[in-house]
Amino acid sequence: MWISSASVSWACAPPYGACSSVFNEDYISGGSSSGSAVSVAAGLSSFSIANEAAGSGRVPAGFNNVVGIKPTPGIISNACVSGGGCVKTIETVSVFVLTAEDGMDVMRVIAGYDPDYPFSKPEADDVPLGIKAPPPRFRFGIPTGDVLHFFGDKDAERLFGEAVARLTEMGGEAVPVDFVPFEETQRILYDGPWISERALSLDKTLAEYGDAIHPVTRSILENSGQYSALDTFRAIHRIAELKCATRPVWDDIAVLLVPTSPTIYRKTEILEDPVALNARLGIYTNFVNLMGLCGVAVPNGFRADDLPSGVTFLGPGLSEATVAGIAAAFHRQTGLGLGMHLNASPGYEAAAPLPANHREIAVVGAQLSNMPLNHELTERGGVFRQSAKTASEYRLYTLDGTTPAKPGMQRDPEFAGPGIELEIWSLPLEGFADFVERIPQPLGIGKIEMADGSRVSGFLCESAGLAGASEITEYGGWRGFMARLNHSAGAGSPSGTEQ
Numbered sequence: 001m002w003i004s005s006a007s008v009s010w011a012c013a014p015p016y017g018a019c020s021s022v023f024n025e026d027y028i029s030g031g032s033s034s035g036s037a038v039s040v041a042a043g044l045s046s047f048s049i050a051n052e053a054a055g056s057g058r059v060p061a062g063f064n065n066v067v068g069i070k071p072t073p074g075i076i077s078n079a080c081v082s083g084g085g086c087v088k089t090i091e092t093v094s095v096f097v098l099t100a101e102d103g104m105d106v107m108r109v110i111a112g113y114d115p116d117y118p119f120s121k122p123e124a125d126d127v128p129l130g131i132k133a134p135p136p137r138f139r140f141g142i143p144t145g146d147v148l149h150f151f152g153d154k155d156a157e158r159l160f161g162e163a164v165a166r167l168t169e170m171g172g173e174a175v176p177v178d179f180v181p182f183e184e185t186q187r188i189l190y191d192g193p194w195i196s197e198r199a200l201s202l203d204k205t206l207a208e209y210g211d212a213i214h215p216v217t218r219s220i221l222e223n224s225g226q227y228s229a230l231d232t233f234r235a236i237h238r239i240a241e242l243k244c245a246t247r248p249v250w251d252d253i254a255v256l257l258v259p260t261s262p263t264i265y266r267k268t269e270i271l272e273d274p275v276a277l278n279a280r281l282g283i284y285t286n287f288v289n290l291m292g293l294c295g296v297a298v299p300n301g302f303r304a305d306d307l308p309s310g311v312t313f314l315g316p317g318l319s320e321a322t323v324a325g326i327a328a329a330f331h332r333q334t335g336l337g338l339g340m341h342l343n344a345s346p347g348y349e350a351a352a353p354l355p356a357n358h359r360e361i362a363v364v365g366a367q368l369s370n371m372p373l374n375h376e377l378t379e380r381g382g383v384f385r386q387s388a389k390t391a392s393e394y395r396l397y398t399l400d401g402t403t404p405a406k407p408g409m410q411r412d413p414e415f416a417g418p419g420i421e422l423e424i425w426s427l428p429l430e431g432f433a434d435f436v437e438r439i440p441q442p443l444g445i446g447k448i449e450m451a452d453g454s455r456v457s458g459f460l461c462e463s464a465g466l467a468g469a470s471e472i473t474e475y476g477g478w479r480g481f482m483a484r485l486n487h488s489a490g491a492g493s494p495s496g497t498e499q
Contacts, residue, residue: 028265030281031056047097069103070297071320072318077116134254239291293316297310380428398481409459445460
């Protein structure tokens with residue numbers, strides 16, 4: 001069921017009543033397409049679509065604990081949108097879903113070149129729209145300096161800090177990014193001549209039904225005529241300069257991580273000062289379409305007042321597969337329930353096709369990426385495929401009495417635990433045989449059942465080798481155990497640890 005809603009909940013004055021966050025009736029739901037997000041969060045539809053130029057396909061996702069896929073402008077035709085959109089040069093259809101995987105499935109259906117729509121991009125037919133598994137190590141940008149605003153919202157600030165830490169645990173390296181060019185671009189959207197493009201699409205409506213339009217909206221549209229052609233070209237040139245200035249950023253990072261919004265407001269607060277507070281809510285979204293970027297907004301956690309908060313992963317135009325892959329992995333890592341009802345995640349994770357003449361192997365200890373023995377895989381031509389988790393009946397131990405310490409995993413059919421985090425790699429046949437041959441007792445290779453029901457060959461431990469071993473299942477995996485060990489000891493990264 002497709003739902004496209006124009007309930008302007010930021011202004012709280014749509015014709016059919018204002019939407020609220022599904023978690024609290026007193027709070028706004030997020031933007032001019034927030035009805036679409038609410039429908040997914042409340043379980044009324046499996047997915048919905050939105051039309052956005054400034055963030056209404058992302059902010060509602062953050063306020064309702066759902067995912068918002070905002071594609072590169074031009075890869076989905078806006079011909080399906082009533083009136084073709086108000087800001088045709090930059091607007092795009094976005095998708096609200098419960099998971100990024102679902103969103104990319106929808107994208108593959110609705111994306112593509114439309115020869116009858118003048119702002120459709122011919123390259124839309126060639127954009128990869130799968131879920132590209134994140135590499136073991138990647139760099140991600142974060143805004144730094146005075147432009148990282150939360151407007152006094154300590155909960156939002158804390159949750160963004162937790163997002164940075166979580167992404168680092170996933171193998172990311174945080175890179176400070178000068179956010180000033182992005183901030184300047186976002187101001188141009190509403191403080192510049194692009195507002196005239198909205199008026200161009202709505203002139204007839206304004207003339208015929210001006211009295212029915214909300215006074216704030218009407219005043220903005222009526223003032224759009226103050227901009228001259230000179231102002232328009234000056235803004236176009238400035239945005240081109242800002243895009244040029246930020247281009248090297250994308251050579252250094254895989255994604256840019258930003259808060260989906262700096263805070264959230266009550267409906268009463270928005271009604272008292274709609275223009276200023278709406279401007280605040282768009283500081284991390286308004287620049288994205290003007291710069292031709294793509295983004296995926298995902299849930300990040302819940303505030304102390306039980307309202308959801310989200311983050312958005314941004315990338316250069318046409319990089320949807322990379323951005324969605326990292327965003328999807330991050331979302332799974334949060335362990336959050338989905339939507340209003342906090343339903344369990346389906347737990348799937350897409351991986352690239354297995355290379356020819358390769359075999360998969362699941363590793364749980366020092367062969368993990370960024371661990372001391374990861375070179376045993378890479379030197380044999382190993383290729384990272386995905387992070388995964390075992391089924392619930394697996395226990396993990398640290399094999400006491402060995403130097404250095406070694407983890408051992410064993411299946412216990414009577415046990416129901418959290419599952420053990422691991423990584424799946426692939427090795428060429430020759431490398432796989434050599435790798436397995438060198439595994440020391442009491443470790444060996446057997447079939448491991450994953451949380452999604454699939455089975456992969458990987459490390460298991462003989463029962464005899466667990467005598468005197470300490471169970472560390474509660475840490476969820478070897479990384480979790482080592483992180484706690486290092487934290488307790490005040491040490492840095494583990495060294496000398498072997499599988």
